[in-house]
Amino acid sequence: MTDVELYHLKTFVTVAEEKHLTRASERLFTSQPAISAHIKALEEELNLTLFDRTPKGMLLTAAGEQLLDRAQRTLAAAGDFLHHAKGMQNELLGSIRIGLNTDAEFLRLVELQAGLRAHYPQLDLEFMSGRTGNNIPALRVGKLDAAFVSGDCDEPLLDSHVLREEEMAVAVPNALRDQIASPDIPALARLPWVYTSPDCAYYQLMQPLFESHCCMPVKTMMADQEDAMRAMVAAGVGLGIMRRSDVEAAEREGRMHALPMKLPTISLRFAYLRKRANDPIIRAVLSELATIWGLEPVQQRQAV
Incomplete structure (x- = not known):
């Protein structure tokens, strides 16, 4: 064990977490051959096989599973040592x-x-x-x-x-206000909407709201920034989900209004x-x- 370095353990833990040499190399900012060499050196030093190389990726062996927790704790202890040393400096640099x-x-x-x-x-x-x-x-x-x-x-x-927990609201363009008699989900789905990308929390709020009624809104365009969403809704492009504080501020200016409908917070x-x-x-x-x-x-x- 005298030849095992911290970088060997870091590579071992990263590959175990990612289960893939390419993703591990991206996290560690090093090449895939270097990652493979670190794992091979560690296995030779320990005289143990730590991973099974499969078409689905790098899977821990029984020995690897037993050593993973100890390796993680060793790295955490080393990290705490360095962080404590940094904290002892007179100035935070x-x-x-x-x-x-x-x-x-x-x-x-x-x-x-x-x-x-x-x-x-x-x-x-x-x-x-x-x-x-x-x-x-x-x-x-x-x-x-x-x-x-x-x-x-x-x-x-x-x-x-x-x-903080932010209250959300459905923002309605003035041009579409007369088409909405009530916050009826299937009826709202037939109107044009400004979407965000699927990995956005706003989309993840909207999707189950409509899927529970077996429908999804008509997509007119996608806007992933709040200022773009505000501009598109105010221009009448479609409805959108926005922070309630933003919708109410725009409502006071006469540019849109908030649908009387309670949404989960984000x-x-x-x-x-x-x-x-x-x-x-x-x-x-x-x-x-x-x-x-x-x-x-x-x-x-x-x-x-």
Whole structure:
């Protein structure tokens, strides 16, 4: 075991999680032959076969299953050691790339930037535009350090914290208002709609609403950004699902109105890799977010 390095364990764990050499190489930013070499070296050092190579991917053997938990705990302990050492520095140094999924005002980015600048002047902060469907895979492979996402976040590699529950509404263009006598689902499905992409929380809210009545709305176009959705609905292109606060603001301006119909809320979350839960930079951002959004401080995760 003296020749087993942390990078061997990291490769082992990543391949076990991804079950595929190509996806593991993407996460680790290295080549597939290098991944294969790491696994081979580890198996030779341990004198054990850790994976069965099958047409469906890399599947753990019984020996691999027994060692996976220990490898994960070893990496977590090493990560905690490094994070604790970083936290002992007088100044928090480094950078963080945060993926955005909507407008800056709604995410309170000005407050977040101001708080981090005041408390951690040496921290380099980058906001990267995007959407939930792009942010989650970008987190998984390390292209983002953290991200705002909407809806459920059941990705096992990520931790997420709910910042708020946002009320949603069906936004109706003024031009279509007279065609809607009541919020009847089959009748609404026959009207034109502005869609979002299937990986958007808004679409995931709309789909079961109509599928429960064995119908789906008429799609006129797709708009994956809130400002585009507002513009298309106001222009009469079709109905759309939007944040209720946005619909009511546009309604006061006479540009659209909210259908009198209650929809489930959608969670706004802040997400990051689970293994970085004790990273001082991540914890610094979480602390600022807790202050901005009036939340309880996030407790440090215990290594297991």
